[in-house]
């Protein structure tokens with residue numbers, strides 16, 4: 106059971122290689138996996154550096170989104186006025202397609218790395234914010250009554266009841282936002298890359314496609330997919346571990 | 355201890371939950387509030403706890419009004435913090451009063467022992483049975499040594515055996531602690547077994563219809579006592595006429 110995905114992947118790779126060879130597909134249309142692997146081996150440092158750059162943007166954006174998301178959710182749950190003021194903007198931010206505003210952000214922010222982080226943050230922000238807000242409101246009314254009965258202040262109730270109750274919600278938001286931050290980083294890199302900013306895996310993909318270096322493009326794509334998968338599983342496992350330590354899973 | 359005088363409570367949306375309700379609680383009472391669903395029992399309990407304010411009438415305390423910790427509240431569900439151990443759940447009221455953990459632990463462990471949970475101090479709610487969770491909830495309400503213990507159908511979700519055990523234990527705790535108990539239930543048997551005073555409420559808008567005083571001497575055999583059967587019969591008759 107555990108090895109089923111890996112076996113399936115290997116089988117698919119073998120079929121792919123076979124299909125490319127038997128069908129005599131030109132390498133600039135579809136390279137076989139062996140060609141892709143050789144493209145990676147030809148320049149592992151360059152590709153891995155680009156991956157590191159993309160991941161750096163991803164994690165920076167995730168961190169900023171987590172801090173902003175939690176801070177705004179807490180502010181919102183503490184005051185109805187803040188809720189009325191913040192909620193529509195958060196939704197507006199969520200429904201605005203990132204590719205449409207990325208060029209603007211890149212121009213406004215100026216410093217390219219910061220611009221990438223801002224773009225990725227915009228897309229990673231919402232799940233963290235919305236999940237945390239839901240979690241902060243999740244304790245049953247009886248528990249709120251109990252805290253009131255013992256004269257707990259609003260901030261005490263926040264610290265001892267609402268924030269701990271929000272933790273599982275926050276963690277599942279973090280997992281979703283991890284994937285989104287990567288998407289945001291890549292989208293921003295593509296936009297910035299067409300503007301001549303050479304960094305990140307998305308730029309390598311762009312560059313390879315201009316030069317019709319399909320194997321290299323596929324190698325970059327694979328790295329990206331692998332990073333996405335590892336990010337998703339890593340955040341999932343970390344969240345599970347934290348919840349288990351808290352006796353919640 | 356407390357005089358509830360002609361209290362009324364209407365909710366937004368026009369629901370009149372309580373009308374002209376009067377009741378006196380004296381030190382050491384064990385009062386069962388008995389009535390059909392929706393008659394305002396929980397509303398009355400919340401008024402007593404100060405979690406809600408009446409629209410008409412007033413609640414007057416003899417002497418000083420209750421401070422934080424003078425009232426313990428047990429809800430229908432155990433409503434524990436799922437991430438906290440049994441001892442941390444029981445520690446919560448003391449913590450909210452500003453007491454330190456080390457300072458509070460002897461008290462916390464004593465009250466857990468009192469409700470029969472010695473050895474489960476470090477267990478999380480999900481590791482405990484429904485009855486044990488309710489015991490933690492009762493311990494949490496008792497840990498501040500409240501003068502008044504309010505219980506809102508605390509055993510309704512438990513099976514019969516567990517309920518009987520917890521009822522007997524509650525009586526023991528009540529006698530030891532010497533506090534006043536107001537116990538909401540819609541079980542005539544439970545009211546007859548536990549209470550010294552059975553207060554019958556009418557359907558919405560809830561009013562107090564009559565009060566039955568129990569003269570049972572409570573013991574493990576109470577349920578087999580003909581006097582208990584007579585009290586159940588009297589309460590049933592009273593409830594039927596309150597429902598008219």
Ligand SMILES: Nc1ncnc2c1ncn2[C@@H]1O[C@H](COP(=O)(O)OP(=O)(O)OP(=O)(O)O)[C@@H](O)[C@H]1O
Nearest residue numbers: 365366369371390391392393394395396397398540
């Ligand atoms: N916060 C509220 N807002 C509006 N209506 C309420 C509120 N709380 C209670 N009510 C209404 O007041 C009435 C009495 O409610 P209450 O919870 O006191 O009944 P109860 O006797 O405790 O019933 P049960 O035995 O089912 O718990 C109900 O009709 C209920 O719908």
Ligand SMILES: [Mg+2]
Nearest residue numbers: 395396397506
């Ligand atoms: Mg109720």
